[in-house]
Amino acid sequence: MLSIYNTLTGKKEPFQSLQPKTVRMYVCGVTVYDYCHIGHARSALVFDVIRRYLEFSDYQVEFVKNFTDVDDKIIKRANEQGVSCDAITAEYIEAYYQDMGKLGIRQATHEPKATEHMAEIIELVNMLIQKGFAYEVAGDVYFQVEKYQAYGRLSKRKLEDLQAGARVEVDERKRHSMDFALWKSSKPGEPSWESPWGPGRPGWHIECSAMSMRHLGETFDIHGGGMDLIFPHHENEIAQSCGATGKEFARYWIHNGFVQIKQEKMSKSLGNFFTIREVFEKWGYRTQVTGEVLRYFLLTTHYRSPLEFSDQGLQEAKRTLDGFYNLFQRLDEITQTEGPGDSQLQQVLEKRSNGFREAMDDDFNTPAAIAQFQDFRGEVNRLLETGLSKKACGMARELFRSLGGVFGLLLLSWKKDWEFRYLDDEPTAWPPPWMRQQDRSGVPQPLIADEELPVAALSDEEIEGKLVERDEARKQKDFKKADEIRQFLKESQGVTIEDKPDGTSRWKR
RNA sequence: GGCGCCGUACCCAAGUGGUUAAGGGAGCAGUCUGCAAAACUGCGAUGCAGCGGUUCGACCCCGCUCGGCGCCUCCA
Known part of the structure; x- marks a missing residue:
């Protein structure tokens, strides 16, 4: 209720x-x-x-x-x-x-x-x-x-x-x-x-x-x-x-409640405000502060409480969100049909789904609801160690997606950032359908193409190529070369490489 | 002057009249790993601004004090 x-x-x-x-x-x-x-x-x-x-x-x-x-x-x-x-x-x-x-x-x-x-x-x-x-x-x-x-x-x-x-x-x-x-x-x-x-x-x-x-x-x-x-x-x-x-x-x-800067209401008259576009410009939209990061940050405080706007808060939001997408990537990689942890997952799905509703039913308590996501994240990560089937992984991802959809969060493909591949079947995906309509009179077209890609950005294929090269070097125990490639991708492309236990590697932006 | 809100660990932030005061971030220590990353495990408020009161019992109810803020003018 x-x-x-x-x-x-009152x-x-x-x-x-x-x-x-x-x-x-x-x-x-x-x-x-x-x-x-x-x-x-x-x-x-x-x-x-x-x-x-x-x-x-x-x-x-x-x-x-x-x-x-x-x-x-x-x-x-x-x-x-x-x-x-x-x-x-x-x-x-x-x-x-x-x-x-x-x-x-x-x-x-x-x-x-x-x-x-x-x-x-x-x-x-x-x-x-x-x-x-x-x-x-x-x-x-x-x-x-x-x-x-x-x-x-x-x-x-x-x-x-x-x-x-x-x-x-x-x-x-x-x-x-x-x-x-x-x-x-x-x-x-x-x-x-x-x-x-x-x-x-x-x-x-x-x-x-x-x-x-x-x-x-x-x-x-x-x-x-x-x-x-x-x-x-x-x-x-x-x-x-x-x-x-x-x-x-x-x-x-x-x-x-208000957004505050240094304990004061953010307002025009006080002149202590940041516009939405300033925030995106300052941080680099799609690389550091995406719409999703700002959204997440704004929802970590209950709507009636004052919210202190800070760079630190934004960074924290980014880090936490990354944790979710790391999990989604792991879930995506599972191909096995056997899942010793599947039955436990069933209980967890129900528990978190109910927990989410309880939190939101209580005067739209988004911070408490987010805590449910975080608990859920930890539980799924743990069950992944136990072993989950591909089907179970899909169910877990689906719950993140449907509950996350209420917040407009967790809807992206894990290969997000500047590619911005949203899950296409999500009705609340960005840009929203109404913005995709070309003939909408009076409504501006989305700014989807106006961002500059980093100079000399490599395509997915080129990055995959580097990865193969690095895996070869690792097989040869040429760790110096392997580390150089990893460092190069990190610094020039913002690409992080993770080696998996089976000897192969994954990457993400 | 009137009305109202807030004060929880290093930071962010839920919450309850009485079980261990959620969760996250950061930190430290481990597991794993060529290294790293990710993930996992462990540690972390004997106390919830302070002082009184009500109560068998309060962080949560009441009063006062301190500190911060908002509205009373346009303001999300």
Whole structure:
């Protein structure tokens, strides 16, 4: 039984979907005016994994994630660069798909944009005015927080407390300092849409209410986003949505913790952020930090806890992941049909499969689930000493693949890195199928071919040739030559050679 | 000022009112090996920031203190 920590109640609760076997979930995406940083990556990843686990648990998931493409920051950026807002948003939506694609983030069921839902937004604002929750002042429309008695329920704040600590200048036209804009009249040169209150654009919060209702209905199961959205964004969404419909809005509120640098929140305003592409560039995508390594690293901490981003953490993730692929290589090499350890493996498969579910059912405890993988890895390695049949090895690999698929991990062929041979039958393989479609309008093509291969990279065949050469030398007891070849491949090609007990060798990048 | 979170071994990181406080990385010592790598085995917190309290019993519940952080303004 899945239980989820619900910000609304501050407790872990058993998860009960509104409709059997279906989950409808909305997650606040990004405002597209700059490249995504690791914090954005974490948020996207957390909900990607939640979505995958729900699907793994036999739910059909209607997953909506928006792009905020009307906003002060976008306007500012457009003015700075002397281009249109559309140019800015198109550029960063493309970048979003490139970066998240490398991380293996699957596309949501719907990815609506605010600019494409003006009719719904205006209608919602209208409804709020009619019901007395909102008022117009000279082309602006504000939500009147005092009219919504449950205001503050999500963030556990009282209106009085908020007022006392308000750090913003109070707009005299507002009836209460916490009243927030549903609709803003536009200044010349700003993007604007016709409305009953004159030309203008929506406030930030209203778009999510309008789009979630449009795609998921008035009441749905899960609403998520970063911790920092609890107040005011999600609080305001609830006020607007419940005010307009008189019904419950989202039932479970999930919020992920921050990525930190030196104990501080990674954020634009503090300037202490790394973009996703910076991390890949710094480390060398495909050689040191693959999308999988970053993914693994981000999942080693529970989603609600702060996560300290560090080079050391990344390296550790790489090393641990390598351990799994070493095992997969061993599993692949087994050809024998006899397996003294087969019966024990059966028990282990069941134990780890159950352990994984238990961990994930407990509020998506990915670190505990990863520990199950690690235990499993050790157990299979040990049973390999006992002896496993080819069939059993296949079953072990299959469990790694299916459970790993929930995390988007362990899906690669063991000969990975720059070749990037993914298991083709894996639906969550990267690049995801939707990125492979050539005619997808508005969606950029994957960056699969833009990486430079190392200079003078040898082909598999050439490496195999070197290996034969080395094996010959070893047979002649010419260890000096053998070691030279090994060293050459290691240094120039990043290829590691391992000698097996039977006298033959294996290699890997 | 208001609301909230965190503090577990060298590092990362789960977890529980009472059996040996998961797992990983690093380290050390072995097995194996021409060497190496991989894998395996063993070692590693008498203690979970500190101090009180509740309890038969707390790392886990309550209070306080110290240290760090977040939200209250845009923010994943």
